[in-house]
Amino acid sequence: MEAPRVRVFRVEGMDCADCARKVEGTLRSVPGVARAEVSFQSGKAYLHLEVPGAEREAERALASLGYRLRPAGEEARGLPGPWPWALLTGGLLLLAFLASFLLPTWAGWGYALAALVGVYPLARRAAAGFRQNPFSMQALVTAATLGALAIGAQAEAAVVVFLFLVGEVLEAYAVAQARRGLRVLGELLPRRAYRLGDGGVEEVPLEALRAGDRVRVPPGERVPADGVVLEGEALVEEAAFTGEPLPGTRGMGDRVYGGSLVAEGSLVLRVERPPKEGFLAEMERLAEEALLRKSRAERVMDAFSRRYTPAVLALAAFVALALPLFRGDFLEHLYKALALLLIACPCALVVSVPAAIAAGVARGARAGVLFKGGAALERLAGVRHLALDKTGTLTLGRPRLARVMPWRVGGGEALALAKAVAQGSAHPLARALREAEGPGGLEAEGHRSEPGLGSFARVAGEEVGLVRPEAVALPEPLRTQARALEEEGMTLTLLVRSGEPLALFAFQDAPRPEAREALAALRALGLKPLLLTGDRTGAALPLAQALGLSQEEVRAGLSPLDKLQLVEALAQRGGVAMVGDGANDAPALARATVGLAVAEGTGVALRAADVGLLSLAALPRALRLSRLALAAVRWNIALAVGLKGLFLLTTLLGLSGLWAAVLADNGALVLVTLNSLRLLWARV
Structure with missing residues (x-):
């Protein structure tokens, strides 16, 4: 059976997380769609199609709900949100307000007309999606507006609808700005x-x-x-x-x-x-895929909002139907119940977390940090320990020839012979020899490699090799030199001709220029760094000292299993972020609270990690951004829940009405959206 094709579409008209759930549910029910994933933050739908042409059926299904499915490459046209309806309703509301002074008897009809015109697009969308979600925001606002008209509160009904439409326009604009933050990387390419x-x-x-x-x-x-x-x-x-x-x-x-x-x-x-x-396209794709993976806070808020709305609706039904039996004044209690309907709208709640996560992911992509999901962004803010691989992470991963110690030949001749042998090897040390300044040009033939020993070739009729120093019995003076170089943290290779040692070559992997500054910034953020390496202690300590690390912050001679066990222990003591770049780091990266891989590393490390870093300098930015994003999430939740709770109480006490209820909903929505958008321009 042929595997389902994955196609990416842009969903027009989807301007809230509740809409995204509705769209996803509809798409999953379309025949021929094996799987559907919808991201509110990126505004895209990922369809796994089993049947050719199923996308046309999906387009028709969404069109009936008021949404449009477009190929991902097509740009949206016009302003986002229901701005024409907001503009028309606002105009009618203004005319009705003027009529209240000039023609008072017609003012009520004017307000009623403004309310009916404004509620029309909401009622249409509520009816189209009623089977999918009977408690949608559009359904609640429609019920509250028609109820207000029924009890003679025409002016308040018109204001409610107008404010709600304005809120939807502002939300759609803010969401469009956040989505543009995800696409800004692709716009860097010239035409x-x-x-x-x-x-x-x-x-x-x-x-x-x-x-x-x-x-x-x-x-x-x-x-x-x-x-x-x-x-x-x-x-x-x-x-x-x-x-x-x-x-x-x-x-x-x-x-x-x-x-x-x-x-x-x-x-x-x-x-x-x-x-x-290219790389930019891959970054954009990773950022968008990250938004499909919900953080823990998102899942909690989704679950809360699904229980919150029916609970407030039950309270509204009790206020409208049960309280009048004991306290009388049916119209007053019905008015309170209509206000509670508006407070029941979960929009600000369900947007509070994904809006902040989307802005954080988008800002990270522009700061050299590729979060693979909202959960990684959330978890990184809480880690207290930092484990760092040495080679390729704190160092450049490209050894350079530091010294030539000739024994039986001159330094120039030794380097020329070594370069001739190195031409046939892909080993990093051979590459360092080829790139070293000095004489070369000797012809070599019969290149071969012996695993665990070294590389060989014939030069001027004699066999010349580059081998491990311990593979040959060295004269005592040369052995003493080798020990001294190893204590300095050098990596050695020995040049031999017909089995006789000719020279020692010492290589050193230089630290990344940004490593010391990055580690200092991480200490300032309260993290405890720990260098993990499979190298000897003698090779690790000089690098640690150059980077400002103490001997207690170095763990040398570790196997991949040792690294994994150490990371597991740190994960139990306040959480650990592991930074690596090689295949041998993959197990530790996967086990860490958050795994971070340098983008120059191997594909295995990048796949195992939760976060990709374009450079080590991006590591402190990742930590600062995660903390800013988590703070924004907490503020958003406090604003959304706090405002709704406050107006829920004042409505029950009779201190606020319909207009205050819609301000509670749309005001909270605008505040959490603007608070989230701050992350797009945050300095990290």
Whole structure:
């Protein structure tokens, strides 16, 4: 059986979390749709289609509810939300208000007309989705408005509908801004590229680029696609998606991301991936997928809102039907019940958490932090310990030749022989030798590798090798030198010819330039760092000292299992964030409270982690952003529940009416939305 095809659509008209639940339920009931996932934050639906053409049936099903299904690539047109109805209702309300002074007998009819015009789109959507959710916000507002008209409160009915429509417009605008925050990365790509061909430079649209094309990027232009530098050197600014304020130098062999800005100089690149499949597109996709995974707070609020609305409705029914039997004044109690109907609207409650999570994920994507779900954003705020892998995480992961210790030949001859052998090896130390400055150019043949021993080749008719020092019996002076270099944290390889040692080469993996500053920032945030490495203590301590770590904060000689057990222990003592980059870090990353992987690491580590980091400098930003987002979530919940609780009490006491109830709902909605949007511009 053929696996279901996954297609992504944009849902127009979906401007609240309650709408998203309704849309998801409808799509799941469509024949031919095996599975449907709808994200209110990104405004997209992910359909797993078993039957060709099932998307057309899905379009018809949503159209009956007042929503439109569009391909994800199509841009929405016009202003979001029911603004035409809000504008029309507001105009009629103003005319009715003026009529109350000029033609008082007609004012009531004017208010009634404004209320009926405004409630029409709400009643239509409530009727279309009644079977799906009889307690929708539209249904509650419709019932309250018609009830107010029935008891002669025409002016209040019109104000209720108008304020609700204005609230929906403001909510839709705020949601559109948050969704735009998710798409802003893709907008960094230029619209054209300068492709190099046999006929010279030609200007082509971005869609024409293919992997393997050569492109020129002049100063002041953005890089059109992910690629590798073939010629030139330039200052490249990546602040828009890494958060790094200063540009970095890129030269031959360096990788650059599509969307980065060439500030000075120019580059010739070989395109590695088409623009629409590049790093920025992957970041945008990961951010959108993250919004499908709900945080614990979202799940709690969803469950609370599903119980809250029926409870308040039951209270409204008791006030309208039971209390008049004991206290009389049926109309007054009916008026209170109508106000309770509006307070029962769960919109502010269900939006309070996902709006903050969406803004946090979007802000993270622009700061070099890729959260894979709201739960990761939420959990990261609570960790107290930080475990960091050494190689590739705190260091560059690219060893550099630090010293040459010749024994039986000159230093220049030793380096030339080593480079000849290194030409046939993919080992990181061999690459470091090839990149080292110094003599080379010797011809070698018969390259071969022996696992656990080293690499060999024939140079000038003799076998020359690069091997582990412990594999050869070294003379005492050379052995003493080797021990001294190892104590300095160096990695060694030995050059041999016909089995005789010729020279020692010492390599060192330099710490990342941003590592010390990042660790200091993490300490300031109250985290306790711990360096984990499989290297010897002698190799780990010099790096730790250079980064400001004490000996007590280093755990050396660890196997992947040792790392896993240590992370498990830290997870029990206040939560731990594990940062790594290699396949051997994957078990610890998966077990940590939150796993974070440096984007330059292996695919295994990135898949196991909860958060991707474009650089180590993004780690403190991830912590600060998670704490800001969690604070916004708490404020949102307090505002939504507090305002509704306050007006619930004042309504029961007879101190507030319909207009105050709708202000409680829409006011809370606007406040939580604006509070969430602050995260999009927060300094992290």
